[in-house]
Each structure stands twice: as structure tokens, then as C-alpha cells.
Amino acid sequence: MRIDVVTIFPEYLEPLNVSLVGKARASGLLDVHVHDLRTWAHDRHHTVDDTPYGGGPGMVMMPGPWGEALDQTLADGYEAGARRPALVVPTPSGRPFTQETAAALAEADWLIFCPARYEGIDARVTAEYATRMPVHEVSIGDYVLAGGEAAVLVVTEAVARLLPGVLGNAQSHADDSFAPGAMADLLEGPVFTKPPTWRGQGIPDVLLSGHHGRIARWRRDEAISRTAANRPDLLRRADPAAFNRKDREM
Ligand code: ADE
Incomplete structure (x- = not known):
């Protein structure tokens, strides 16, 4: 370009x-x-x-x-x-x-x-x-x-950052806040990296569980809470499928 x-x-x-x-x-x-x-x-x-x-x-x-x-x-x-x-x-x-x-x-x-x-x-x-x-x-x-x-x-x-080849990993903008997809119109939730404990704070157990379905459900729930707190206007237009997916039963 x-x-x-x-x-x-x-x-x-x-x-x-x-x-x-x-x-x-x-x-x-x-x-x-x-x-x-x-x-x-x-x-x-x-x-x-x-x-x-x-x-x-x-x-x-x-x-x-x-x-x-x-x-x-x-x-x-x-x-x-x-x-x-x-x-x-x-x-x-x-x-x-x-x-x-x-x-x-x-x-x-x-x-x-x-x-x-x-x-x-x-x-x-x-x-x-x-x-x-x-x-x-x-x-x-x-x-x-x-x-x-x-x-x-x-x-x-x-x-x-959307041009092909600019970001190393194409997935890195697929999950962005505002990217199209099931999480469209939801803000990204919190993220964590090592160490597992920092100034007395741990990380949510689910992220260590290795259970991809539970992790995805946790991320979606966090995204919904954050969106409700920071951008309630977005929540009103979010895809209801994001709230009502089969993996919520797991
Ligand atoms: N120039 C001045 N204010 C601006 C705004 N909010 N967006 C784009 N261009 C601008």
C-alpha cells in the first residue's frame, strides 16, 4: 500500500x-x-x-x-x-x-x-x-x-496492522475487540502472563486448566462483563449467540 x-x-x-x-x-x-x-x-x-x-x-x-x-x-x-x-x-x-x-x-x-x-x-x-x-x-x-x-x-x-504480512500471526487481530466474528461488539477481557503470582495476586485457575472449552467460555463471560461496565451501548447490539452458546453448559 x-x-x-x-x-x-x-x-x-x-x-x-x-x-x-x-x-x-x-x-x-x-x-x-x-x-x-x-x-x-x-x-x-x-x-x-x-x-x-x-x-x-x-x-x-x-x-x-x-x-x-x-x-x-x-x-x-x-x-x-x-x-x-x-x-x-x-x-x-x-x-x-x-x-x-x-x-x-x-x-x-x-x-x-x-x-x-x-x-x-x-x-x-x-x-x-x-x-x-x-x-x-x-x-x-x-x-x-x-x-x-x-x-x-x-x-x-x-x-x-490489517495488511497481510504486517502482523506475525493472523490470529492476533482475529480476537481483537471490534473484530468481526462471534465476539464482535464485545471488548476483550483481561489477559495474564508469567509469573503465576505477582504481588500476592494469582491468575484465574481456569487459565491453567488446559480445558479449551472452559477457557473460551471464561473469556466470553469476562468480555461480556467488561463490555457491560465500559461500553453498555455495544452490549445492546452484540450478537445474542455470544451469550447463548452450547459450550456455556460445560
Ligand atoms: N481533527 C480535529 N479533531 C479531529 C477528530 N476528532 N478526528 C479527526 N480529525 C480531527
Whole structure:
């Protein structure tokens, strides 16, 4: 997958060099290019924002630099062999970014992120590119960040770990909270590793029983309790099969 990010803070994207995303880049599974939007600002101060039409507080990102940046980014990507671009525009006004969105974006060949600062990007930019390619406006939560760069890091990591070959063991995201399957809509319960006793606390006996059916039932019960405590909204839409499976009788 190719990823381009156009931003006024290229250094904000440095974390894309470390950990899972950094490794995916090093192994050639992800091809990431970060561009400074101010490269396409032509005045002495490299201005990329202006006052909003209609008045109001704050500044709006001008369409000119964004248009030139995206045209150049698209031309370079096509030249390098990338195909089927999609724009991802992080904004608190976007659709909620979920595991389902991550899975859909993980199917794409080429994502171009447009993180905004200030009050956002002139709306004509997304309107223009939406005539040529999918445009996904996504919000990572109901709070307002100072800009979209942190959301780019979030979305990139959530997408990258779904790409074939990025996680060592394909099963490691099959059981995630929010992954599709029997445990969909349930949060993952607690996990334990060695030592068996730590500061006086042991681990649940069932995990030492070697009885796979009982362990699975215990994990599901823990998932249900945790979901009820932390996300009762999810429990209302969870698959009733998760509460009522044959192995509950064991
Ligand atoms: N930019 C500012 N706040 C945001 C949010 N919650 N999600 C995505 N992008 C944002």
C-alpha cells in the first residue's frame, strides 16, 4: 500500500518510522511519503490559510496550496506505479472511524491523507477531488484536536496492522475487540502472563486448566462483563449467540 500525507507539520508524522508501521515500511509492505504543504505556498511567508467567508473565528486552509499539493502528489504516485487513490480527510465533522472503516481502507491500494489545521480546509477541495476518487472524511472521536495529524497516525496504525504480512500471526487481530466474528461488539477481557503470582495476586485457575472449552467460555463471560461496565451501548447490539452458546453448559 502507498500512503501520502500532506501536512504543515511533517515532523509530526515521524512516529510512522517506528514500531509496527516503521517495520511495515522497512519490509516494503507500506510505502509512505510525507509532504510539506508549504512547498505549494507561493508568498514570502508560505501562507496556507485565510479568513473565513461569512466571518467567524479562526482561519480556513486555502484551496490553492492544497490543489497544487494534491495534483503533484497524484502525478508522482501514478508515475511510481500507484493506482486507485482515495483521499482520507480527518475532521471532527467526519464519519466515525471504526474497525470497519479500518478494514475497508486496508483494501485500498493508495491512501492520501489531508490533515487540516485551523478551522479546516476550504470545502471546494474535497468537492473537486470527490469527482475523481473516493473521499473519506473521518473522525477519530467526539473531541476536537488541534489538527488532523494525530488522527493520521491513528488511522495509519489501525489500517497497517490489517495488511497481510504486517502482523506475525493472523490470529492476533482475529480476537481483537471490534473484530468481526462471534465476539464482535464485545471488548476483550483481561489477559495474564508469567509469573503465576505477582504481588500476592494469582491468575484465574481456569487459565491453567488446559480445558479449551472452559477457557473460551471464561473469556466470553469476562468480555461480556467488561463490555457491560465500559461500553453498555455495544452490549445492546452484540450478537445474542455470544451469550447463548452450547459450550456455556460445560
Ligand atoms: N481533527 C480535529 N479533531 C479531529 C477528530 N476528532 N478526528 C479527526 N480529525 C480531527
